[in-house]
Amino acid sequence: MATKKxxxxxxxxKSSLAGLDRTDLLALVQDLYTASKDNQAFLHARMHLGDDALKPYKAAITRWLWPDVFKNQDTSVAKAKKAIADYKKAGGQPIGLAELKVFYCEEASGFACEVGLQDEGFFNAMVRMFEQALRAIGTLPDAQRPAYWLRLDAVRQRCHDLGYGVSDEMHDLWAAHVDDV
Structure with a gap:
């Protein structure tokens, strides 16, 4: 009887790594680092290196939430959300997560309003991220919250005429998370 591989x-x-010495382990990490931009972004975020560890994550969010319609690029909520999840896996800081979630809302609402998007799934995802952004802001120190609330309020105002109940849902979430502060 043949056994399955x-x-x-x-x-x-993990077992293989245990047998590596420091030099070999560093060489492996270097190879992983040079293998892809995603690995580089992960390591920069994990090690808190560079001037803007959020830059590649924001670029991914922009690409998938505000595509170039003249190049027939599509939106992808899943890929935009993956950028935030990837940052979180890299050991992302709470302020970085709040920034990415607010940025997601800014990009999604900006694109939807600019092109007159009518996509209920896109809107539902934006509203869910709006709530996640409000929750993330709530974890920040009091002094850091107002700037993020101001940006999310601008999103809320921009979405006033989108339809599909977006404005009502954002208003209710805002009242639940900000008005009672």
Missing amino acids: TSPTWSDI
Whole structure:
């Protein structure tokens, strides 16, 4: 009877890593770093390096929420949200998560209003991210909150005429998270 070969798992990798010395481990990390921009962004965020660790994550959000319609690019809520999840996995800081979530709302609302988008799924995702942004802002120190609230309020105002109940939902979320402060 033939046995099935299974794909390597994290346990297999972990066992192999245990046998590496410092030089080999550093060489491996260097190879991973040079292998992709995503790995670089992850390591920069994890190690808190560079002037703007959020830049590649914001670029991904912009690409997927405000595509170039003249190049027939599509939107992708999932890929935009993945940028935020990737930053979080990299050990993202609370202020960075708040920034990315607010930025997501700014980009999504800006695109929707500029092109007259009528996509209920896109709007639902934007409203969910609006709520996540409000929650993320709520975890920040009091002194950091007003600037983010101001930006989200601008999003809320911009979305006033979008339809699909977006404005009403944002108003209710705003009242629940900000008006009672």
